[in-house]
Amino acid sequence: MTTAESLDSLIRETLADPSGAVSWMLQQLAGPALDDDLAEALTGRLVGAFTGGGPTDEAAVERNMVLAAALGACDCWGELAHCETCQEAGTSGWRSRDQAAFDLYIAPALRAFERPAPPEEPQTEEGKRP
Structure with a gap:
């Protein structure tokens, strides 16, 4: 798979499930130090901020x-x-x-x-x- 194909696949997966993509990225960055409740709250805020799907205040x-x-x-x-x-x-x-x-x-x-x-x-x- 070429780099362009990999990037295209990643973009399609992210658009299909933004919460899952953000959650995965947070787990990769923070690892086991990030508890599930905090990961869920951060995921919701990040996805809402980027999609306009919720309040940013x-x-x-x-x-x-x-x-x-x-x-x-x-x-x-x-x-x-x-x-x-x-x-x-x-x-x-x-x-x-x-x-x-x-x-x-x-x-x-x-x-x-x-x-x-x-x-x-x-x-x-x-x-x-x-």
Whole structure:
């Protein structure tokens, strides 16, 4: 196989499975020092940055990961067919929720929804309050 053919093959494989390619490259660079969770997070961020497939703002990425954990979802929310973690099955309730994240973000919202709504103020025909 020529160098051009090898490069062409590598490009086709990378385009077909960008997450797999990035994950493989990270493993080659870091070896056993890179744990699976960190490799998965880095892979998602790198692929998203290059494909425009996700937020690049670190705070937004972190918030997405925490909310997904709170609701028992995969970080991709089951929206990525090539996701190595869930293979497009990771919607809410897909796995056990992270109880601390749930208590911090979800439980307060549920409690707020359980409270009775304040009474609506009467409005005139023009939509203005009397």
